[in-house]
Amino acid sequence: MLKEMVNKQQRCEICGEDVYPLPYICKYCGKTFCVEHRLPEKHNCERLAEAIEKTKNSKILDLTSEIIEFEKAQKERSKGLLKKLGKKIRFK
Numbered sequence: 001m002l003k004e005m006v007n008k009q010q011r012c013e014i015c016g017e018d019v020y021p022l023p024y025i026c027k028y029c030g031k032t033f034c035v036e037h038r039l040p041e042k043h044n045c046e047r048l049a050e051a052i053e054k055t056k057n058s059k060i061l062d063l064t065s066e067i068i069e070f071e072k073a074q075k076e077r078s079k080g081l082l083k084k085l086g087k088k089i090r091f092k
């Protein structure tokens with residue numbers, strides 16, 4: 001049974017796109033989706049109503065982690081920018 005699962009081609013249930021090596025599995029209906037259709041509302045999830053009910057409570061948490069990720073990315077980017085600037089100044 002496990003072998004079957006591994007060999008099964010991982011394709012998005014909506015657009016049929018190959019999602020290997022990063023398939024998004026809907027935690028509500030258990031189907032496989034690509035990054036675009038991973039959200040319950042994007043793949044018309046059969047358990048969408050339930051999903052909405054649950055995300056109402058977890059949306060704030062999701063948003064917080066997204067903001068943290070964004071800030072981290074920004075910091076890293078500005079660090080790179082500072083390095084560049086530092087080089088420029090040193091070369092003068």
Ligand SMILES: [Zn+2]
Pocket residue numbers: 012013014015016017033034035036037
């Ligand atoms: Zn898709």
Ligand SMILES: [Zn+2]
Pocket residue numbers: 026027028029030031040043044045046047
């Ligand atoms: Zn779903």
